[in-house]
Amino acid sequence: MTALAVAAGAVCGVLSGFGIGGGSLLMVWMTAVLSLPQRTAQTINLLFFLPAAASSLVFHIRGKQVCRKAAVPAVLAGSAAAAAAALLAHGLDSSVLRKIFGAFLLLVGLSELFRRKK
């Protein structure tokens, strides 16, 4: 089980490193395949993102792919929003969170599947 978890983390980590939904993928794995409780999966997912993001970010910063002018205001406003939303999530029932997440995945999945080519 542990080796499988490392492998799942690695696959999703590559996608996270590309910036295309590794976290969502890992959530699907943990909730829809392994049937972990929604709240546990969310927390593991947040933890997972730290090393995956930090290690790929080193390359992105070196490659001058990070736009600081966009990142700074997004981080400031986003941190406040994340704190408020995480507090809200704590007050919600786990099954409600699961349904909200399911609906969110449906939207994301459809938009990914029918994404316009560039």
Next chain:
Amino acid sequence: MPVSRTRCALAGAAAGIVNGLLGAGGGMVLVPLLTAWCGLSDKKAFATAISVILPLSLVSLAVTAAHSPLPLGQAWPYLLGGLIGGILGGLLFKKVSAALLHRLLGAFILWGGLRLLLS
């Protein structure tokens, strides 16, 4: 096109709500907003989104940790895998065409969404 701070702040806030509430998917919201609203190229939007979601995840985790202990025993294999995958992703970033990955990812995520909704 100059980058609008207000638009970037709004995009960041939207990602923050998703990240805090659902613990995932902030990047799925942020990347399209950064390209459509803020005029970033695809690759810059991907890389910038990671730099934004990382601190947002820390904030969400801090709020979570204040309420309940973190499941570190369960999480560590994913963290190890994430570290390996993140390095690979960073190395391969400039060499990969993401079109097929998007379709595969879309199909799997869609399946997951249906399963969660119908369960």
